[in-house]
Amino acid sequence: MTFAEHYLVDPAxxxxxxxxxxxxxxxLTLGLAGRAFRVEGxxxxxxxxxxxxxxxxxxxxxxxxxxxxxxxxxxxxxFLPQPSGVWVYSLDxxxxxxxxxxxxxxxxxxxxxxxxxxxxMWTVEGAGNIFARAVENVLRLIxxxxxxxxxxxxxxxxxxxxxxxxxxxxxxxxxxKSTSSRIAAHEGRxxxxxxxxxxxxxxxxxEAVALPxxxxxxxxxxxxxxxxxxxxxxxxxxxxxxxxxxxxxxALGLALACTPYVNHDPARTERLFGNLLHLIRSVxxxxxxxxxxxxxxxxxxxxxx
Amino acid sequence: xxxxxxxxxxxxxxxxxxxxVDGEAVxxxxxxxxxxxxxxxxxxxxxxxxxxxxxxxxxxxxxxxLEAGAADVEGDVLxxxxxxxxxxxxxxxxxxxxxxxx
Numbered sequence: 249m250t251f252a253e254h255y256l257v258d259p260a261x262x263x264x265x266x267x268x269x270x271x272x273x274x275x276l277t278l279g280l281a282g283r284a285f286r287v288e289g290x291x292x293x294x295x296x297x298x299x300x301x302x303x304x305x306x307x308x309x310x311x312x313x314x315x316x317x318x319x320x321x322x323x324x325x326x327f328l329p330q331p332s333g334v335w336v337y338s339l340d341x342x343x344x345x346x347x348x349x350x351x352x353x354x355x356x357x358x359x360x361x362x363x364x365x366x367x368x369m370w371t372v373e374g375a376g377n378i379f380a381r382a383v384e385n386v387l388r389l390i391x392x393x394x395x396x397x398x399x400x401x402x403x404x405x406x407x408x409x410x411x412x413x414x415x416x417x418x419x420x421x422x423x424x425k426s427t428s429s430r431i432a433a434h435e436g437r438x439x440x441x442x443x444x445x446x447x448x449x450x451x452x453x454x455e456a457v458a459l460p461x462x463x464x465x466x467x468x469x470x471x472x473x474x475x476x477x478x479x480x481x482x483x484x485x486x487x488x489x490x491x492x493x494x495x496x497x498x499a500l501g502l503a504l505a506c507t508p509y510v511n512h513d514p515a516r517t518e519r520l521f522g523n524l525l526h527l528i529r530s531v532x533x534x535x536x537x538x539x540x541x542x543x544x545x546x547x548x549x550x551x552x553x
Numbered sequence: 554x555x556x557x558x559x560x561x562x563x564x565x566x567x568x569x570x571x572x573x574v575d576g577e578a579v580x581x582x583x584x585x586x587x588x589x590x591x592x593x594x595x596x597x598x599x600x601x602x603x604x605x606x607x608x609x610x611x612x613x614x615x616x617x618x619l620e621a622g623a624a625d626v627e628g629d630v631l632x633x634x635x636x637x638x639x640x641x642x643x644x645x646x647x648x649x650x651x652x653x654x655x
Contacts, residue, residue, distance in 0.1 A: 497577035501590045504581060514583050517570045525572065 251342035252351035257326055262349070263358055266370045269321040277307045277314060279471035281391050281446045281457045282398070284311035287383065289319040293375060301380050304469020305460050315365040315390060319383065322370035327354045339385065343513040350389060355382045359390055388444060388461055392509040396516060399449035401523055404506040406465075406483075407440035407456050408432040410545060413478035414456035415553050416445060416531075418506035424483040424538070429465050431542035439465040440475070447477060449523075453530045479532035479553045486537035489547040494533040500524055555645060557635050559609040559627060562646040565602055569642055582641040589640055594619070598633060605646055608634050 252259040272291030276298050277284055284307060287298060299306055330353045342349040346362045357369030367390055371382045392402035405418035406425035419425045429442035444461035447454050458473040460466050467473065482494050482502055494502075503524045510516055534553055538544050557563070568584040578596040580589040591599060594615070601614040611634070612627040637643040 495575065495577065497574040497579055497590060500572065500574050501579045501588055504579060505588045511581070512583055512586055514568075517581065517583065521570070521572050525574070528574075 251349065252340050252356065254331070255328055255340060255351040255353060256356060257328055259351075261326075262351070262356060263368065263370070265326055266320065266322055266356065271319060271321055271374050276302075277310060278302055278305045278387070279307045280305060280387065280459060281395055281400075281402075282448060282472070283394055284314035285317060285387065285390065286310075286314040287317045287319060291374065294319070294379065297375070297380050298383060301384070302460050304467075305458075305471040307471070313364070315394065316367070317383075317386065317390065318366075318368040320368060320370045321374065322354060322356065322372040324354070324372045327356075327372055330354070339389070341509065341512070343515060345515045348389070348393070348509075348513065350386070352382075352385070355385075357386055359393060361393060365390065365394060384461065389509045391446060391459065391461075392507070393516075395446050395448060396510050396519060396523065399523055399526070400447045400454065401503070401507050401520065401527070402509070403445045403447065403503070404443070404508050405445045406442045407445040408545075409438040409440060409456075409475050410478075410553070412475065414440065414475040416447065416456060416477055416480045417483050417536075418445075418480065418502050419483050420506065424485050424540075426464060427485070427540050428483055428536075428538060428544060431538070431544050433465065435543055435545045437545055438467075440467045441465060447527065448474075449526070450474075450476070453477065454527055477527075477531050479534055480528065481534045481536045481553060484535055484537040485540060487539055488537070489539065489544065490537040491548065491552045492535045492537075494535045496528050496533060499528040499533045503528065555635065555638050557608055557631055557638070557645065559612075559631065560607045562605050562607055563602060563634060563638075563643050564605050564646055565599070566641060566644045571599070580642055585641040587640055587642075589637075589642060595633065598630060599642075602643065 270289030274290040274295040275288045277286045339350045339352045347360045349358045354372035359367040369386050373379045395402050403418045406429045408415050426442050429439045433439050441462035442465040443463040446457040446459045454477040455474040458467045571578050571580040576593045578591040601611045608631045612630040616626050
């Protein structure tokens with residue numbers, strides 16, 4: 249399969265054929281996972297829309313070396329129409345040694361990884377939820393690479409803060425992330441996210457970082473909030489609460505399966521393996537079987553997770 | 554499905570990356586988006602596959618390492634390697650045994 253063949257009329261002409269037209273002259277700077285990201289080329293309405301979506305993560309002061317994301321107008325004639333019927337949507341990725349390109353429905357872009365991170369994205373839709381969602385998807389991708397570089401990882405997973413410590417629940421769709429997050433919130437725990445979690449190495453271990461990414465639950469900020477990671481846990485749906493140890497090999501497989509964007513990048517596999525191995529050697533590893541109606545946290549023995 | 558013979562020559566595919574943790578391998582098949590976890594015996598099989606080798610040779614190595622009887626080791630290894638071929642972990646260097654042959 250050729251990169252972007254389902255999304256671009258002529259993938260061989262990407263990105264040159266898409267041009268360099270900005271939507272406007274506005275920008276917005278966000279603090280994500282300990283780094284500053286300046287989104288440039290926005291119209292006023294786009295800036296306001298993103299400011300609203302990422303409230304709690306907007307930076308007033310201009311940092312010295314932000315990661316720049318240029319948002320550009322995509323020429324609709326360069327993109328194929330959205331497929332009809334039932335189809336599964338995922339970004340098409342093209343991993344290269346020094347960059348990664350992506351393409352989706354009426355959007356595409358390139359993240360340059362050297363000498364410093366910078367990205368350009370082209371989107372046909374310039375307003376509404378589709379526009380904001382496209383920008384968020386790209387930010388997720390860039391943050392995944394930024395966290396990898398910083399010794400951490402971006403996980404497809406849920407994260408709950410209990411007694412000031414984060415418990416990470418990596419999981420693919422259907423694993424119980426949303427259900428367990430709802431139960432945790434109902435039991436008074438802070439849910440950092442029910443979908444996407446960032447983890448970084450710290451002087452004392454690992455920390456889960458605030459990110460504005462999630463489905464039903466996304467942490468409102470502040471952008472620099474961090475919580476020491478106490479445990480990584482595989483979720484299993486069942487009838488009763490049961491906690492078991494998780495082997496390090498199982499934990500590595502689970503973590504590897506839940507690191508989107510980077511886990512199939514051949515140029516960065518060694519780094520990812522290294523980061524994940526260090527993480528699983530630093531935190532408690534558990535399997536949590538839980539009933540869909542809860543409770544979870546009130547039913548757990550002390551120190552179980 | 555590809556049918557392996559006892560003397561087929563096999564090797565790990567170049568797209569495979571793996572780590573062994575506490576005696577168990579976690580295998581990533583980069584180009585197929587497949588992740589495979591192996592138990593300690595499966596990990597031994599992968600270890601014996603480091604150079605071009607046949608199911609017969611690998612079975613002999615497993616027998617030596619586990620001090621197992623000759624009976625079913627070769628059959629088990631053949632079935633396991635056939636599964637690894639279908640998952641994209643391992644590839645056949647020579648031609649496969651044809652279905653219905655022999």
